[in-house]
Amino acid sequence: MSAHHDTTAIRIRGLRTQFGPQIIHDALDLDVRRGEVIGVVGGSGTGKSVLLRTIIGLNSPTAGSIEVLDRPVTGATRAQMLQLEQRWGVLFQDGALFSSLTVEENIEVPLKEHTAMSHAFRKEVAALKLRMVGLPMNACHKYPSQLSGGMRKRAGLARALALDPDILFLDEPTAGLDPIGAAAFDQLIKRLQQSLGLTVFMVTHDLDSLNAICDRIAVLADHRVSVIGPMDVMLASDHPWVREYFHGPRARAALG
Amino acid sequence: MAASEETWLETSSSDGRQILTPVGRWAVGGLFAVEKEIRAIAEAATGPIEIDLSQLDVLDTAGAWTIYRTARNLEASGVSVELTGASEDQIALIEVVRAAEAELEPDEPTGNSFVNMVEHVGKSAVEIARETADLLGFFGLILVTAAGVLVRPRKLRLTSLFHHMEEVGLNAIPIVGLMSFLIGIVLAFQGASQLQRFGAEVFVVNLVAISVLREIGVLMTAIIVAGRSGSAFTAQIGSMKVNEEVDAMQTLGLNPMEVLVLPRLFALIITLPLLAFFADIMGLLGGGLMAWIALDISPATFIERLRDAIGLWSFWVGILKAPFFAFMIAMIGCYEGFQVTGSATSVGQRTTRAVVEAIFLVIVVDAAFSIFFQVIGI
Numbered sequence: 001m002s003a004h005h006d007t008t009a010i011r012i013r014g015l016r017t018q019f020g021p022q023i024i025h026d027a028l029d030l031d032v033r034r035g036e037v038i039g040v041v042g043g044s045g046t047g048k049s050v051l052l053r054t055i056i057g058l059n060s061p062t063a064g065s066i067e068v069l070d071r072p073v074t075g076a077t078r079a080q081m082l083q084l085e086q087r088w089g090v091l092f093q094d095g096a097l098f099s100s101l102t103v104e105e106n107i108e109v110p111l112k113e114h115t116a117m118s119h120a121f122r123k124e125v126a127a128l129k130l131r132m133v134g135l136p137m138n139a140c141h142k143y144p145s146q147l148s149g150g151m152r153k154r155a156g157l158a159r160a161l162a163l164d165p166d167i168l169f170l171d172e173p174t175a176g177l178d179p180i181g182a183a184a185f186d187q188l189i190k191r192l193q194q195s196l197g198l199t200v201f202m203v204t205h206d207l208d209s210l211n212a213i214c215d216r217i218a219v220l221a222d223h224r225v226s227v228i229g230p231m232d233v234m235l236a237s238d239h240p241w242v243r244e245y246f247h248g249p250r251a252r253a254a255l256g
Numbered sequence: 257m258a259a260s261e262e263t264w265l266e267t268s269s270s271d272g273r274q275i276l277t278p279v280g281r282w283a284v285g286g287l288f289a290v291e292k293e294i295r296a297i298a299e300a301a302t303g304p305i306e307i308d309l310s311q312l313d314v315l316d317t318a319g320a321w322t323i324y325r326t327a328r329n330l331e332a333s334g335v336s337v338e339l340t341g342a343s344e345d346q347i348a349l350i351e352v353v354r355a356a357e358a359e360l361e362p363d364e365p366t367g368n369s370f371v372n373m374v375e376h377v378g379k380s381a382v383e384i385a386r387e388t389a390d391l392l393g394f395f396g397l398i399l400v401t402a403a404g405v406l407v408r409p410r411k412l413r414l415t416s417l418f419h420h421m422e423e424v425g426l427n428a429i430p431i432v433g434l435m436s437f438l439i440g441i442v443l444a445f446q447g448a449s450q451l452q453r454f455g456a457e458v459f460v461v462n463l464v465a466i467s468v469l470r471e472i473g474v475l476m477t478a479i480i481v482a483g484r485s486g487s488a489f490t491a492q493i494g495s496m497k498v499n500e501e502v503d504a505m506q507t508l509g510l511n512p513m514e515v516l517v518l519p520r521l522f523a524l525i526i527t528l529p530l531l532a533f534f535a536d537i538m539g540l541l542g543g544g545l546m547a548w549i550a551l552d553i554s555p556a557t558f559i560e561r562l563r564d565a566i567g568l569w570s571f572w573v574g575i576l577k578a579p580f581f582a583f584m585i586a587m588i589g590c591y592e593g594f595q596v597t598g599s600a601t602s603v604g605q606r607t608t609r610a611v612v613e614a615i616f617l618v619i620v621v622d623a624a625f626s627i628f629f630q631v632i633g634i
């Protein structure tokens with residue numbers, strides 16, 4: 001790889017988003033490095049999901065600039081977005097699988113849309129992704145409504161990984177899973193991230209996830225990223241919300 | 257060094273070994289270019305093969321899978337394969353793919369098409385029988401719940417009732433009025449051109465009045481309401497089922513029949529006769545206007561003929577049918593809503609069925625009423 005290769009996967013500068021008079025983000029800066037797992041935390045309604053949606057272009061910001069993989073998202077044409085969209089995968093909160101398609105067909109959707117591969121090869125790749133996220137092969141022909149919540153998330157992850165993206169966006173991937181299922185999902189993400197060299201942008205509330213797999217943590221408070229850094233920076237921070245979050249009773253239990 | 261965006265395969269051979277060299281970008285988007293080629297080479301190969309990965313710029317899981325599968329198939333057919341020049345990352349990726357390997361689940365067997373057709377017919381027949389029985393059950397449930405509410409009127413949800421009356425009744429007035437008015441015009445116009453041949457133009461009044469009051473007014477209204485409100489009932493209740501709201505309601509001690517079905521049912525039973533009355537008036541207006549324009553029958557003459565032509569029963573025959581139609585439409589709409597399972601597609605399918613079935617039943621009931629009124633001589 002070239003020497004001046006940029007090591008920033010996502011660069012956000014001066015981001016401002018608002019819905020009517022309600023300001024969600026103001027002068028928000030954030031850099032996500034290539035190959036890291038970044039966890040985004042913050043109180044309910046601080047705009048974590050909105051930030052994720054804004055980065056992937058589902059929501060246009062009032063001001064500021066966003067670059068993903070050195071290409072601008074803000075002001076990108078439809079064609080430029082299409083290129084970018086093939087380089088990231090998104091897992092929405094409940095999987096957001098297409099309910100009228102089987103799991104296998106769900107995974108095949110991006111493959112069909114963006115590649116010219118043969119039907120047989122497409123099925124092989126879909127099966128491969130299914131196995132990579134740890135789903136049994138008999139889940140192939142099931143419809144999303146026939147799966148448990150955890151399986152739906154895994155299937156959603158397989159669809160997000162279909163095009164071998166560079167960046168994976170996750171919105172509360174472990175919310176609603178039992179602790180064992182959540183820990184297994186954490187490990188799955190970490191394993192995939194390491195073996196595929198992914199950059200992972202993860203919105204989460206799960207202290208165990210933060211502790212187990214995040215390289216850095218970004219705290220959303222007061223409309224911007226207030227504190228960012230690895231776990232020891234969080235523990236040492238004297239920001240009131242951060243103190244309460246990482247030193248509360250649940251945190252003590254999770255972080256030991 | 258700019259990474260190549262191309263995907264191709266170079267082949268060479270040295271001292272009896274065939275060397276395959278994947279070059280450039282072996283990633284999901286470009287693999288179709290070499291898919292056939294590599295398969296063909298693998299099938300034709302007999303001697304030992306070396307796969308040299310040193311010329312690859314990009315390798316992703318799909319590319320790793322292609323290479324791994326080729327090597328695996330070759331080995332299975334007794335050809336020795338050696339991977340050379342692979343970087344650590346590439347080896348790790350191939351290892352990931354190997355670990356995730358699994359037998360492909362075969363597609364559902366398709367079988368003999370004739371047998372399939374017979375099976376499909378049989379399944380549909382059983383399904384229709386089951387749904388008919390279910391619908392009858394639902395009919396009974398409505399009656400029981402309605403009786404319970406009549407005994408204790410306090411249980412009737414008035415806010416909800418008025419809300420639905422506005423939705424299905426008040427808001428339907430413009431479209432119902434316009435349709436009837438136009439139908440009145442069409443009837444008068446077509447009737448006039450036929451009756452003129454016998455010099456019996458003036459009977460156009462009878463034609464318009466009888467057909468609008470007895471049949472068209474109420475039937476058109478019912479069909480419009482089935483399309484507007486029957487479908488809305490199904491979609492509303494169906495989405496609530498998908499969101500498990502109906503289950504939540506039950507656990508909170510609310511009876512979905514009382515909360516969801518009865519207000520809709522009563523709203524329709526109350527408003528459909530009123531809408532039908534409005535439709536009658538608009539239909540007569542349309543017919544009268546056309547008679548005036550096309551046949552020079554003045555409004556005064558029209559009203560006079562109208563009084564002679566129709567008895568009070570012509571009007572009541574139409575209006576009496578309206579509550580029955582309303583019951584059919586509301587029952588089917590709500591029933592189909594409760595039949596929704598799981599997905600968004602199911603909501604769409606059930607909504608379509610609700611409209612088709614409601615219109616069908618309305619027409620069947622209308623035919624039955626025609627015979628009934630014929631027999632009792634009205």
Ligand SMILES: Nc1ncnc2c1ncn2[C@@H]1O[C@H](COP(=O)(O)OP(=O)(O)O)[C@@H](O)[C@H]1O
Pocket residue numbers: 019024042043044045046047048049050051
């Ligand atoms: N489409 C929208 N229109 C108006 N307000 C919105 C919209 N989406 C989100 N919001 C508001 O933005 C705020 C942040 O929402 P969100 O990002 O979902 O919070 P969280 O951090 O819990 O994920 C909330 O107050 C929400 O009401």
Ligand SMILES: [Mg+2]
Pocket residue numbers: 048049
């Ligand atoms: Mg959220």
